[in-house]
Amino acid sequence: MHLAGSGRVIIQLTERLDEGQILCDKKGTRIAKVVELIGPVKRPFASASPMTNNIKKYIGISVFAAEQPARTQKKYRRQKK
Numbered sequence: 082m083h084l085a086g087s088g089r090v091i092i093q094l095t096e097r098l099d100e101g102q103i104l105c106d107k108k109g110t111r112i113a114k115v116v117e118l119i120g121p122v123k124r125p126f127a128s129a130s131p132m133t134n135n136i137k138k139y140i141g142i143s144v145f146a147a148e149q150p151a152r153t154q155k156k157y158r159r160q161k162k
Contacts, residue, residue, distance in 0.1 A: 084140055085128070089116065092144060094125045103147040104129060111147065112139050 083091045090113050092104065102115045113129035120126040
């Protein structure tokens, strides 16, 4: 991980991720959310927005993609009369 001047975190990926994917450390702490994918296809990078105030603590460590649970609740919509 690398901290860019814009405040985003640049992460070198080993496998393809989707935009909006949550990144966690080995303890499961949510660190960042992927905003966009950049760079060449063979060695992609992700630009992510930090989800923690102390992002400098996580620079240089490995992060992992969190499994996002499937949405179980239906959206409630009131019917028109």
